[in-house]
Amino acid sequence: xxxxxxxKRTGLSRDxxxxxxxxxxxxxxxxxxxxxxxxxxxxxxxxxxxxxxxAQDAGMTLADLTVFIAQLGADDSVDGEAFLDARIAEVEARxxxxxxxxxxxxxxxxxxGRAAR
Amino acid sequence: xxxxxxxKRTGLSRDxxxxxxxxxxxxxxxxxxxxxxxxxxxxxxxxxxxxxxxAQDAGMTLADLTVFIAQLGADDSVDGEAFLDARIAEVEARxxxxxxxxxxxxxxxxxxGRAAR
DNA sequence: CAAAACCGTTGACTCTACTCCATGGTTTTG
DNA sequence: CAAAACCATGGAGTAGAGTCAACGGTTTTG
Numbered sequence: 001x002x003x004x005x006x007x008k009r010t011g012l013s014r015d016x017x018x019x020x021x022x023x024x025x026x027x028x029x030x031x032x033x034x035x036x037x038x039x040x041x042x043x044x045x046x047x048x049x050x051x052x053x054x055a056q057d058a059g060m061t062l063a064d065l066t067v068f069i070a071q072l073g074a075d076d077s078v079d080g081e082a083f084l085d086a087r088i089a090e091v092e093a094r095x096x097x098x099x100x101x102x103x104x105x106x107x108x109x110x111x112x113g114r115a116a117r
Numbered sequence: 118x119x120x121x122x123x124x125k126r127t128g129l130s131r132d133x134x135x136x137x138x139x140x141x142x143x144x145x146x147x148x149x150x151x152x153x154x155x156x157x158x159x160x161x162x163x164x165x166x167x168x169x170x171x172a173q174d175a176g177m178t179l180a181d182l183t184v185f186i187a188q189l190g191a192d193d194s195v196d197g198e199a200f201l202d203a204r205i206a207e208v209e210a211r212x213x214x215x216x217x218x219x220x221x222x223x224x225x226x227x228x229x230g231r232a233a234r
Numbered sequence: 235c236a237a238a239a240c241c242g243t244t245g246a247c248t249c250t251a252c253t254c255c256a257t258g259g260t261t262t263t264g
Numbered sequence: 265c266a267a268a269a270c271c272a273t274g275g276a277g278t279a280g281a282g283t284c285a286a287c288g289g290t291t292t293t294g
Contacts, residue, residue, distance in 0.1 A: 004240060014241085015283055023281095036290055037242055051221065057176065058215035062281070068225070077229060084226040091219050095212060098175035102208050104168065108189060109201040121270060131271085132253055140251095153260055155271055179251070240291065248283070254276080261270070 001041050002031075010049045017049070024066050025052060059094045060087065119148075123158050127166045134166070141183050142169060176211045177204065 007014050020026050021039070026048050028039035048069070055065050064087060071080050124131050137143050138156070143165050145156035165186070172182050181204065188197050 002241075013283075016281085018242090019282060034290095038290080039241085051218070054214045054218035054221070056281095057211045058218040059174065060218075068222075071229070072225060080229050081226065084222060084229065088219065088222050088226060091215060091222060094174045095215050095219070097171045098208060098212050098215070101168070101171035101175040101177075102205065102212065104171070105185075105201060105205050105208060108185070109198065109205060112188070112193075112197045112201065119271075130253075133251085135272090136252065151260095153271075154273090155260080173251095236294100238291100238293075240289100242287100242289075244286090246284085246286105248281100250280090251278100253278070256275095257273090259270105259272075261268100263268075264266100 001043070001045075003028075003039055003041070006041050006045060006049070009046055012049060020049070020052065020062075023062055025062065025069055058091045060091070118158050118160065118162075120145075120156055120158070123162060123166070126163055129166060137166070137169065137179075140179055142179065142186055175208045177208075 001009075003014050003017055006012075006017060010017075017026070021028060026041065026045050028041045028045075031038050031040040051069075052062075052065060055068070060068070067083060068087065071077050071084070074080075077083075118126075120131050120134055123129075123134055127134075134143070138145060143158065143162050145158045145162075148155050148157045169179075169182060172185070173179075177185070184200060185204065188201070191197075
């Protein structure tokens with residue numbers, strides 16, 4: 001699929017998609033048998049981009065994601081376990097802290113609801 | 118308490134603390150009866166800074182936090198409920214997406230564990 | 235077939251959230 | 265009391281993650 005469709009399907013701008021490709025997070029091939037220089041992305045790129053979004057929400061950087069995505073493809077990895085263990089611990093901690101903050105947000109909301117009437 | 122102690126107790130750099138103060142997230146007073154220009158922070162600033170950390174992990178920006186912290190003190194607020202409801206929804210969504218990513222991380226870790234032996 | 239809609243590259247620019255001087259004053263300590 | 269440790273201000277610089285503009289090809293469409 002071309003970049004315009006991918007953009008529509010993911011909600012990301014074309015520029016963002018090209019930016020991710022320069023960073024090595026996704027890859028395209030030239031359209032087969034075409035002389036234009038248009039990128040063509042495989043269907044699964046939609047899923048990869050959704051994964052990137054989730055990972056960013058979980059606090060991962062694009063640099064981390066470059067490593068992680070490389071590991072998704074590779075069947076073996078020397079330091080992969082250590083890397084993944086570290087990322088898992090980080091994300092777990094971030095979720096826990098986010099939940100604490102959510103409680104504060106809800107408590108504030110409740111207090112405000114009472115004060116308002 | 119002076120900035121050095123606050124820095125030690127929160128793990129934040131002095132520069133970061135001063136940066137937050139410029140942004141209006143925390144406040145200091147001059148040390149009472151002193152002629153120096155040293156800041157003096159109340160005890161609760163430690164908690165505020167911890168809150169800021171959690172909020173950032175939850176994906177809030179400092180701009181959002183400025184509004185939120187103002188609301189913590191004010192007993193009434195016109196648009197407060199709408200603001201808080203929006204923030205709560207955002208944070209909930211971000212946590213949900215983070216959890217989805219965490220699953221992917223764990224699955225990858227498991228696959229790698231099996232492939233390694 | 236021409237206008238509209240797409241696509242590509244390059245390079246500069248923005249925004250957020252810090253971080254790092256340089257310079258100079260104040261406290262603490264051995 | 266001098267050196268070390270601490271504090272302040274102002275301004276410049278950095279990193280991460282995009283975003284935008286300019287210019288020029290390619291496809292699609294009425």
